[in-house]
Amino acid sequence: MLPVIRPVPFLVLLLSLVASAARAQENAPPASGFDFGTVQQLAQKLASEPFKEAPPIEGDLKKLDYDHYRALRARPDTAMWRDGKGLFHVEFFPAGFLYDRPVTISVVENGKATPVTIGADQFDFSDTGLKTPPAKIELAGFKVTFPLNRPDKFDEIVAFLGASYFRAIGRDQVYGSSARGLAIDTAVGHPEEFPRFRSFWLVKPADEAQEMTIWALLDSPSAAGAFAFVLKPGLRTVVETQAVMFARNDIQRLGVAPLTSMYFAGKISPPQDDYRPEIHDSDGLFLLTGHGEYIWRPLDNPRELLVSSFADTNPRGFGLIQRERSFEQYQDSAARLEARPSLWVEPIGDWGDGAVDLVEIPSKSETNDNIVAFWTPRWPVKKGNRLEYRYRLSALADEAALSPLGRVVSTRAGAVPYANKQRRLVVEFAGGELASLRPEQPVSPNVSLTGGKLTRTYVEALPARGTWRMFIDFQPDGDKAVDLRAALTLRGRALTETFADVVKP
Structure with missing residues (x-):
């Protein structure tokens, strides 16, 4: 062939x-x-x-x-x-x-x-x-x-x-x-x-x-x-x-x-x-x-x-x-x-x-x-x-x-409702110990970015899928590219790999 x-x-x-x-x-x-x-x-x-x-x-x-x-x-x-x-x-x-x-x-x-x-x-x-x-x-x-x-x-x-x-x-x-x-x-x-x-x-x-x-x-x-x-x-x-x-x-x-x-x-x-x-x-x-x-x-x-x-x-x-x-x-x-x-x-x-x-x-x-x-x-x-x-x-x-850690399985993007200048990234993680964590566990997003303003972050457990999603809302600084890094943590310990991306308005 x-x-x-x-x-x-x-x-x-x-x-x-x-x-x-x-x-x-x-x-x-x-x-x-x-x-x-x-x-x-x-x-x-x-x-x-x-x-x-x-x-x-x-x-x-x-x-x-x-x-x-x-x-x-x-x-x-x-x-x-x-x-x-x-x-x-x-x-x-x-x-x-x-x-x-x-x-x-x-x-x-x-x-x-x-x-x-x-x-x-x-x-x-x-x-x-x-x-x-x-x-x-x-x-x-x-x-x-x-x-x-x-x-x-x-x-x-x-x-x-x-x-x-x-x-x-x-x-x-x-x-x-x-x-x-x-x-x-x-x-x-x-x-x-x-x-x-x-x-x-x-x-x-x-x-x-x-x-x-x-x-x-x-x-x-x-x-x-x-x-x-x-x-x-x-x-x-x-x-x-x-x-x-x-x-x-x-x-x-x-x-x-x-x-x-x-x-x-x-x-x-x-x-x-x-x-x-x-x-x-x-x-x-x-x-x-x-x-x-x-x-x-x-x-x-x-x-x-x-x-x-x-x-x-x-x-x-x-x-x-x-x-x-x-x-x-x-x-x-x-x-x-x-x-x-x-x-x-x-x-x-x-x-x-x-x-x-x-x-x-x-x-x-x-x-x-x-x-x-x-x-x-x-x-x-x-x-x-x-x-x-x-x-x-x-x-x-x-x-x-x-990798032994949780990994990114999907990334999706869209507008933030009622905030037309803001963007939203939804990053879904699976693997590692994520599937064993109950939704009430204090899993937290650790997010940093340059080239814009972080307006909101939160996480969501999806027990039926054994995955967790991270929501990242941000507002770009004009036409500047937004350089972003994010991961899920539990009491300060990394649960996942680091998600890194560059978003251009």
């Missing part, structure tokens, strides 16, 4: 900025004695040289539209490693459509790297509209399969396709949000850079191994990098990541462990003229700060570009989360939005000072990935700097397990 392709304007820019695989031949690694240290050496050498773009492929595959490219499928009986006893198989994506920049892919076995070559006979062209298969096919990416849901069927667990994008899924999930290798200068007032993986090395797993290692070489005008991914499929599919980066130029905003998602409409901003109540791959940004605070920031489809920063030191986790898991809230049996994974990043080691940045981009279509989140180090990246980050990326559906 091809991961959902969203042909959006900035994706076209993404693919126009990345380099082709031609340069990989200029820095070809040794055929033997190959390891991740070799990839780091290649990245360092690459960063010491001027960045060069190479032309995209030409021919019929480049001319394919979205539907016809998606119809181009690898033949299952040609999957790499299918004849062995291993639990991992690999299938390849040919270069074409928007994915017109070739990559090189090699297999590493016993320290020897062997390039992968493919031919037209490995693909089914019957529904592509092409009269004859092309004489030459180059690679754009690959997907890894594993017996994830059934012992007799190999399911996709990860796909690398387009720039430095990749998608991972766990058991009973479908493709949704994406991860990236690196983000450079996102939402800084000039065009964003989209680094791309130009070469991959697939380390052949031993028979019965339940982990697979992938190495990748990344390149862009401002940086080069070496990435090591260790895939661990399961209920949560985990991708343990090591990223070593070398700055070719100064970088204004470096995005580490970037995540990308779609939020078109939800409870706080219902869709117009659509039978579906909610349309999104993720409905919130969740954070676990270095000092142990759990924070929930609901996503929105804003009227204008919005960037929110959450300053921290040595963060313990952040992610784009899909909390709403009820089909009733989506009513979309084709897209299966309720089965889209949450992506959760857990830093390994100390990351120092910086911020988790959230970028929300106005979107008029659900085909646009308009949400980006990443870690930005506090200190600017200078030419010649070497940076290294390690983290675990999990594709999961058991979001409640991330």
Whole structure:
């Protein structure tokens, strides 16, 4: 199954900025004695040289539209490693459509790297509209399969396709949000850079191994990098990541462990003229700060570009989360939005000072990935700097397990009756010990805001649902954005995560 392709304007820019695989031949690694240290050496050498773009492929595959490219499928009986006893198989994506920049892919076995070559006979062209298969096919990416849901069927667990994008899924999930290798200068007032993986090395797993290692070489005008991914499929599919980066130029905003998602409409901003109540791959940004605070920031489809920063030191986790898991809230049996994974990043080691940045981009279509989140180090990246980050990326559906506290399950907004200048937020919490608390317990709202005046707060127990609601009435200060934080407490002790939001009048 091809991961959902969203042909959006900035994706076209993404693919126009990345380099082709031609340069990989200029820095070809040794055929033997190959390891991740070799990839780091290649990245360092690459960063010491001027960045060069190479032309995209030409021919019929480049001319394919979205539907016809998606119809181009690898033949299952040609999957790499299918004849062995291993639990991992690999299938390849040919270069074409928007994915017109070739990559090189090699297999590493016993320290020897062997390039992968493919031919037209490995693909089914019957529904592509092409009269004859092309004489030459180059690679754009690959997907890894594993017996994830059934012992007799190999399911996709990860796909690398387009720039430095990749998608991972766990058991009973479908493709949704994406991860990236690196983000450079996102939402800084000039065009964003989209680094791309130009070469991959697939380390052949031993028979019965339940982990697979992938190495990748990344390149862009401002940086080069070496990435090591260790895939661990399961209920949560985990991708343990090591990223070593070398700055070719100064970088204004470096995005580490970037995540990308779609939020078109939800409870706080219902869709117009659509039978579906909610349309999104993720409905919130969740954070676990270095000092142990759990924070929930609901996503929105804003009227204008919005960037929110959450300053921290040595963060313990952040992610784009899909909390709403009820089909009733989506009513979309084709897209299966309720089965889209949450992506959760857990830093390994100390990351120092910086911020988790959230970028929300106005979107008029659900085909646009308009949400980006990443870690930005506090200190600017200078030419010649070497940076290294390690983290675990999990594709999961058991979001409640991330925190022992009560969590936000819905956010709704509206006007305050008989006070037309005021606004009301209604935040509903569930989980933790909330369901065990009787309505007469002295549960209190702890609310603070800037950019406006807090006029009233109160809480309401909903015993039939096992939840509590917090009502927040406030009056904005003119056109200023209202920055708000709130949580439920019991005798001064936190019962819930912190709800954080920015409300624009």
